[in-house]
Amino acid sequence: MSARRYDLVVFDWDGTLSDSTAIIVRCIQAAVSDVGGDRPSDAAASYVIGLGLMQALAHAAPDVPVERYPELGARYRHHYSAHQHDISLFAGVLPLLAELKMRGYQMAVATGKSRRGLNDALQAAELRGVFDGSRTADETAGKPDPRMLRELMAEFKVQPERTLMIGDTTHDLQMALNAGCASVGVSYGAHESLALHPLAPRFVAPTVVQLRDWLSRNA
Secondary structure, eight states, X not given: OOOOOXXXXXXXXXXXXXOOHXXXXXXXXXXXXXXXXXXXXXXXXXXXXXXXXXXXXXXXXXXXXXXXXXXXHHHHHHHHHHHGGGOOBOTTHHHHHHHXXXXXXXXXXXXXXXXXXXXXXXXXXXXXXXXXXXXETTTSOOTTSTHHHHHHHHHHTOOGGGEEEEESSHHHHHHHHHHTOEEEEETXXXXXXXXXXXXXXXXXXXXXXXXXXXXXXXX
């Protein structure tokens, strides 16, 4: 293993650690249909994963009137709550996190989920206490605004050049650029590799195993 290049490693949640993309897409589509909007395509629904909930739903359902956004959000939460226990971590995530912990990295999560949603997900995945910190869209600002990363860097007293953001969407990688941080993309989540490369990630990992290998050699 090479000398450590980063001190803080920040992960996105959905589509990066959690294999939740397909379920979120279906829940977005069902919620939009419930309030009478045009059902978004799989591509349109997956594009907004990682954004804050209402920001995501507004983008996925441009024909739904603003006054119906609260109902739209409620319908999404209804569908998601029915399936959240079907979601699991990607294979290989637990060994990856254990290795980073053993090597002394500070680890955090920056997610478009709500605080309650992230807490529930961490508890379901039995990961409470694994991460040293976290930020959610409802308590800071949605991606690609850099506020989540900036707050985490300030909390841990880590400079941008010593911080690495790992995510599966262009929103994650753009947030890293906006915060002056390096990033690594993963192409097994919501956005394809071709969409991630223009945002200058250090690497785009097609699998968790290859992500772990790259981090062992380069992080």
